Amino acid sequence: MSLVNLHQVHKYYGDNHVLKGIDLDIQAGEVVSIIGKSGSGKSTLLRCINGLEEYQQGGITLDGKEVTTEDIQVRCLALSVGMIFQNFNLFPHMTVGENIMLAPTIVLKKSKAEAAAVAKAMLEKVGLAEKFDSYPEKLSGGQQQRVAIARALAMSPKVLLCDEITSALDPELVGEVLKVLEQLAQEGMTLILVTHEMNFARDVGNRVVFMHQGKVWEEGDSKQLLSSPQTDELKQFIGAVL
Amino acid sequence: MIQFSNYDIISNLLFATQWTILLSLAAFVGGTSVALALTAARLTRNSLVQKCVHLYVELFQGTPLLMQMFLCFFGLSMLGYEISAWSAAILSLTLFTSAFLVEIWRGCIDTLPKGQWEASRCLGLSFLQTLRFIILPQAIRVALAPTVGFSVQVVKGTALASIIGFVELTKVGTMLNNATFEPFKVFALVALIYFALCYPLSLYSKHLEKKFHVSR
Known part of the structure; x- marks a missing residue:
């Protein structure tokens, strides 16, 4: 059974038809990159998958369960879907450790000691064990994003959604974040990324989904799709970003 | 006619200042409590509740405080509720x-990035948990300086209570003026006392603003 399934998903912002019948099927362990011009609906698609945005037609299932924007549903979803944002969205009034421990203690009802152990393990994983007591503002963008990844991982999600997570970073900091993602991919984590990092999509990703005008325009094996695009739109897009 | 020495004037004014302070404190505590309840109501995102809060805000911001006082004092007594000047x-x-x-x-809560709500939601926190652990701790820091700053308006607003007969600083000033016919001296002293009450609050507000501006 697929982990994430989208069936004919339509999304409107008022009169604006943003997603025009998206079909997508993602298996556990897959690394799927969603690429496309801005305004093509990539981020909206991602935000529909974890219930941050409503969709008007069609269906999305996650691990067999239907996705809606009902508060209770979203909270259940949070247990299996982690989300990383472009702007990190760390909680600035909490230390790195507290950021990571918050959801495990409140939502999963773990003890402080248990949550701290998890937080330390996750920080170790992203290479920031020594930053446990720092405040986010003291960290570089790349470090903040790695903390955000650790925070999501602490809830042991089945799938991680990444919304242009390197777009707000200085170029020299992009590598450290991608390295963490690559390591997660190797460990078998399911990743769905909206990204402009074509090299990453090709080398680490299994599959690329090219979105254009609210539709899945072309999709397929990442190496094949990026080296021999079929449609003019994708050819143009690849030409523009590479 | 009784003679008032400067000492008499000042001691009477200072005595009356206690009532101004007490009224300011009561109004501030009352206002804060009601505002807390209304803020919570507004955050529920129920559109009917939000409209009611909006109407309340427009109504009381859009009419003079003096008219509100008259309505409370004279209006309620006309309706048969005996109300003292102090309560009104x-x-x-x-x-x-x-x-x-x-x-x-509301402004303070709205300045927080939407991403804070979203990140919290994505981690599985409920609406109330998000408010308690993410939004309020940050909003309170932002709100402290303007709230203390606004308390200056409350202190000055208490002067209007003199018109419905509540004996506080301004009222005693008027009474002393009637007795001494020295408006310049008496009202300058009254103004000075208000300034002495308000200026520290302004300074404190500025201090808070600086303090929290740096830490963010």
Whole structure:
């Protein structure tokens, strides 16, 4: 059974038809990159998958369960879907450790000691064990994003959604974040990324989904799709970003 | 006619200042409590509740405090509710203060990035948990300086209570002026006392603003 399934998903912002019948099927362990011009609906698609945005037609299932924007549903979803944002969205009034421990203690009802152990393990994983007591503002963008990844991982999600997570970073900091993602991919984590990092999509990703005008325009094996695009739109897009 | 020495004038004014302070405190505490309740109501995202809060804010921000006091004092007695000048003053100042604080606090909550709500939601926190652990701790820091700053308006607003006969600083000033015919001296002293009450609050507000601006 697929982990994430989208069936004919339509999304409107008022009169604006943003997603025009998206079909997508993602298996556990897959690394799927969603690429496309801005305004093509990539981020909206991602935000529909974890219930941050409503969709008007069609269906999305996650691990067999239907996705809606009902508060209770979203909270259940949070247990299996982690989300990383472009702007990190760390909680600035909490230390790195507290950021990571918050959801495990409140939502999963773990003890402080248990949550701290998890937080330390996750920080170790992203290479920031020594930053446990720092405040986010003291960290570089790349470090903040790695903390955000650790925070999501602490809830042991089945799938991680990444919304242009390197777009707000200085170029020299992009590598450290991608390295963490690559390591997660190797460990078998399911990743769905909206990204402009074509090299990453090709080398680490299994599959690329090219979105254009609210539709899945072309999709397929990442190496094949990026080296021999079929449609003019994708050819143009690849030409523009590479 | 009784003679008033400068000492008499000052000691009478200082005595009356206690009532001004007490009225300010009562209005501020009352206003804060009502504003808290209204802010919570507004955050529920129920559109009917939000409209009611909006109407409340517009009503009390858009009419003079003096009219609100008259309505509380004279209006309620006409309706058969005996109300003292003290209660009417507290009631109207509470309504007035809360209407402004709700707006100030809404602004503070709105300045927090939407991503804070989203990140919290994605981690599985409920609406109330998000408010308690993510939004309020940050909003309070932002709100502290403007709230203390607004308390200056509350202190000055208490002067209007003199018109419905509540004996506080301004009222005693008027009475002393009637007895001494030295308006310049008496009202300068009254103004000076108000300034002495308000200026430290302004300074404290500025201090808070700096303090929290740096840490963010």
